[in-house]
Structures are given as C-alpha cells and as structure tokens.
Amino acid sequence: MLNTVSVTPVCVWWVLFAVYLLPGAFGDDPYAFFDWTVEYLTVAPLGVNQQVIAINGQFPGPLLNVTTNWNVMVNVKNKLDEPLLLTWNGIQHRKNSWQDGVLGTNCPIPAGWNWTYQFQVKDQIGSFFYFPSVNFQRATGGYGGIIINNRAVIPLPFGAPDGDITLLISDWYTKSHKELRKDTEKGVDLGVPDGILFNGLGPFRYDDALVPDNLPYLKIDVEPGKTYRFRVHNVGISTSLNFRIHNHNLLLVETEGSYTVQQNYTDMDIHVGQSYSFLVTMDQNASSDYYICASPRFINSSAWSRAMGVAILHYTNSQGPASGPLPDPPNELDTYYSMNQARSIRWNVSAGAARPNPQGSFKYGQITVTDTYVILNRPAELIDGKWHTTLNGISYLAPSTPLKLALQFNIPGVYKLDFPNKLMNRPAKLDTSIINGTYKSFMEIIFQNNDSTVQTYHMDGYAFFVVGMDYGIWTENSRSTYNKWDGVARSSTQVFPGAWTAILIYLDNVGIWNLRAENLDSWYLGQEVYVNVVNPEITDKTELPLPDNTIYCGLLSPMQQDQAQRVKFSGATTDLPLGGRKILAALIVSLFVTLFR
C-alpha cells in the first residue's frame, strides 16, 4: 500500500479531495468572481517613469466591493517576474487560513502561474485592503481597497452617505521594490520618501518650488451639502501619515471592521497598515477648492518637505482652485497628541455590525486572560553578519514549506511551538519559532516598542481589542489602566516608540495566523511570528479542508501536479532532501488517516 500510493499519489488525492469538498463548503450565500492579472506597468506619479505593480492595468488595483457572508473567488494571474501572494488585510477568513496569502499558509504563486483564492467574508463589515505579501512588492503597488457592506437587514449606525470614496495613501520612492529590498537587506535606511501618493497619484501643485508642473493629481468631485464616506488606508512602507481636509471635519465612524463612537476630528494619524472611515459633510461655502493632505508624522527635518501628499476636494460650485498654505499639521513636539487621539477611538457597543445583535454583546472585559505574551521589538541589528529585526530576540525564518502545510501533512521539524512569552536573556537568533495558541483561550499581548519609530502590528484571522497604550515599560500594574468596556476591535494597532500597546484576543478561529509588523522594512527583516490555533477535538466543523487547488512547495514539492512548470522559489529548496521519500510516504499515510478518521 505504502509503495503503490507513493508512486501515484496525485491522482488518488484529487479524487479524494473532490469528494471531500462536494458538500458545499461555502453554503448558499452569493458568489462574487474576480479575474485579476497582476503585472508591471510604467507610470510616473512623481514625474519620473517607474515600474509599478498593477492589477488589470489599474494602479492601485480594483476595489473589492462585497457584502457580509459573500463568497469571493479571485483568480490571480501572476505576470510578474517573481513569485506573488496577495493577502487580505483585516479579512478574518473564518475557519480558513488556507486563503490568507502569506508564506506561513501558502506557497507563493510562481511567475507565470495563476491561483484562485476562494473565501467567504464571514461575519464581517468594514473597510480593509489587499496587498502583495512577499518580496517587498507592496512598495510598488499591487494593493487596492476592500469594502464589506452591511447586509440589508442590519442598518448602518449613521445615515446612508451620498458617496463612498476609497483613498489609499502611501509613502513612495522612485526606486523599485527590488532596489528597496536590497537596501533594506544591507541595513541602508530607506531615507526620506520621494513623495506621498493619493491613489497612486502625486501631489497637486500647492507650491511651485516643491512640486513639478503637470503631475497628475487626485481630484474628488463633490456636491455641496452632501455627506461622503471616505475610507482611508495607509498602504505605504513605513511612514505614519496625518490625514486632514482643509476646513472640513472628519467624523470617524468605523475602523477595520468596527463601528466607532462617532466623533469629529480635524485630522487623524493613520499608521502603516491602518484603515479608517470618516463621514465628511460638504458644509463649506466653496469659495475655492480644498486641500486634502497626507503628511508624514514624527519627522525631524525640513528634508521631508518634499514628501507631502496633496489631493483636491472640488465642489461642483467651487469658485476656483485651492491656493495658499496647506492646513497645519499637528505639532510634532506634542508627544501625547497622537497617543491621546488613538486612545479616544472607542467602540460603539450599541451599534449592530455584521450580526443583528450589538457589537458590544461580546463583553471582552469580563473574560479571564489565560495567556500573556509581552512582545518586545528591536530595531534592525546584525545577526550572523546580516541585518535582521526581532520580536523577543527572534527573527522569523520563513521555512520553504508553509507552516500550515507542514501541520496538515505532519511533517516534523519545520517549525517549533516555542515562541517565548517574554524577551529571553540570550543572544538574538533566526528561528522558525511560533506561538502555541490554545483554542478558545483569551490571550493578552503587550507590544513593547524598543525602536525609535512608530510600528504597527497586525494579526491575520482576528479582530483584537486595543485596551491600552502608554509610554514607558509595561508592568502588571499597567493593567489597571486598561479599557475593559469599549476598546475598539480591529486588526492592527500602532505602538509608539518607547511605549507599549496592549491587546486582547479571543482565539476562536482555527488556523495558523500571521502576526506581523506592517512596516515593510521591519517585517521584511524578520518581525513576524505565527499563532497556531488548533481545535483539540477532532471535527470538520471548525476548519475547512485543504483546498483542492493547493500549490505545493518546499518539502511538498513532489506533490505539485504540474512538475514541469515547477519553479524554484526564492529562498526555498525545491529538491527533496535525503530521506524525503520516507517523509513523503509517511505523510501520505497521515493524509489517509486525516481523511478517514
């Protein structure tokens, strides 16, 4: 049996998977199909021709606009010259980490291949974005907005807006993502960005000395008296951006899938990887157009003056172009401004969201914490002669076999479940050490930022409660300051330099989930870990089965159906090492065990 199966494994498995999948894994909810070709496109957002990553010829990519519980199928064709994975920032993929699109769960889609993501946007509403998760590609595009609308049966906690505008703001360099990642590997600071883009476009010419003539810029047409929902995402590399619209209030209503207590802000600090929705009422007299700004935060010098994002808000009855100085940014010397703003964001506990019952029915403040991780990040340092960043002294080493596939096929030695719950007194190292999460436990994570820049940490598969943040070192006494009532549930949080941020997570979503720095340079150099959440009870109800179109790589490469097209992924070993056949045979057995138990 062993030998015969190992000779023709693939055909046998395809049959099994087909049967296994038949009883409609996705239920009766509507399906939305997308066909996306990902390829380079030459554009000049800052007046210099450069290659960006476009989807279906669009940069930024198309909006993914769906409704709670819809099934989404996205056929991604990789026409880049390197492997690709798209990840869905903030989409929870309930029971389905197979579709998360990060190296711990998926083999990258080789250049020239296509792969179809199939997932359900289960029990979610809100504003999110997708982006390419490998090879520093996000630095040159490949991203776009995601909207998950409320089902018709659940009213919005505000009047229906007259328009819905997605804004992707980002720091931007004229260097390619390949040059930027090489610089990062060499420990070269990315330096001052060459500009800040709004939806892939350079700044309006607000200053003749600073902005070249004839740059295309973003102009948003609005009607007086109407109210628009602006969904603003920082999709950049590493720069926190202050977002503001001249003379207009930003009424914050939602962040990363939670409706917030509605409050007006004149500006909002949006850190890398974060998403916010604001309602903006066109209540000005349109004596001219108005500036929309995204300016870098926490900067120290005038060298940054060239990095300014400026778009235009144009009333249909506007009397003329915007002119004069840009609206003032917050005072850079006010250390607490940004932190106080972040703390002021609250969950509207009485608003319904994806479900008819109010968001606040899940009373997170009453649940007992079972595991605590204090995760300390350090700026890049040399480990074995190369630049790396660490979390608790460990720089994540991505194995060539995705963790999730190694778990599925019982391949030993790919990762260890020994990520420390605090900084250990030992030298920094590279390792594939992940967090052993306990299913349905309640985890507390404190991020302690030892870097000199703001970092955003994000977790896939979950929304967590942001319960506290402060400067200094977190201690057990810090818990007395936690917000146990209306801390907002979201998927990313900023951690200020020399400060901590505490989050609480209910580990009810089975899978292996990425926990990472959103700042691309920190992430690329190793600031990530995974959380493995396993249901000890054997059931097919808490996790979807392995998808039938799974791509295999690393130790599982021999299982890849189309051997001829098999590509050597960067950093991955595709050759089966000594003993590989035995492992393969063993895992085939384990597969049968898994399928038939």
Ligand SMILES: *[C@@H]1O[C@H](CO)[C@@H](O)[C@H](O)[C@H]1NC(C)=O
């Ligand atoms: C999203 O789709 C819905 C229909 O499902 C439509 O009403 C809405 O206008 C769309 N939103 C955007 C921003 O395109």
Ligand SMILES: *[C@@H]1O[C@H](CO)[C@@H](O)[C@H](O)[C@H]1NC(C)=O
């Ligand atoms: C590749 O795309 C074709 C259609 O263009 C589709 O039939 C096929 O299922 C896709 N392959 C994968 C692995 O998703």
Ligand SMILES: *[C@@H]1O[C@H](CO)[C@@H](O)[C@H](O)[C@H]1NC(C)=O
């Ligand atoms: C919270 O949501 C409720 C229910 O939709 C809404 O009526 C109320 O205005 C919201 N409250 C605030 C302060 O935003």
Ligand SMILES: *[C@@H]1O[C@H](CO)[C@@H](O)[C@H](O)[C@H]1NC(C)=O
């Ligand atoms: C927000 O500002 C607008 C004016 O732009 C005002 O009409 C509205 O009442 C304010 N809302 C809150 C909740 O303060």
Ligand SMILES: *[C@@H]1O[C@H](CO)[C@@H](O)[C@H](O)[C@H]1NC(C)=O
């Ligand atoms: C309204 O427009 C006039 C010019 O028509 C201008 O002087 C005035 O400052 C404007 N008011 C506001 C609130 O923008």
Ligand SMILES: *[C@@H]1O[C@H](CO)[C@@H](O)[C@H](O)[C@H]1NC(C)=O
């Ligand atoms: C700003 O910081 C950079 C590096 O962080 C440093 O090289 C530069 O001298 C600083 N400039 C000022 C004006 O402090």
Ligand SMILES: *[C@@H]1O[C@H](CO)[C@@H](O)[C@H](O)[C@H]1NC(C)=O
């Ligand atoms: C992981 O945690 C589970 C409990 O959730 C425990 O049974 C198991 O022994 C742990 N595994 C390791 C390797 O620590």
Ligand SMILES: *[C@@H]1O[C@H](CO)[C@@H](O)[C@H](O)[C@H]1NC(C)=O
């Ligand atoms: C980082 O940690 C060191 C001690 O390990 C401390 O001296 C330093 O102030 C910390 N820096 C920040 C920004 O937290």
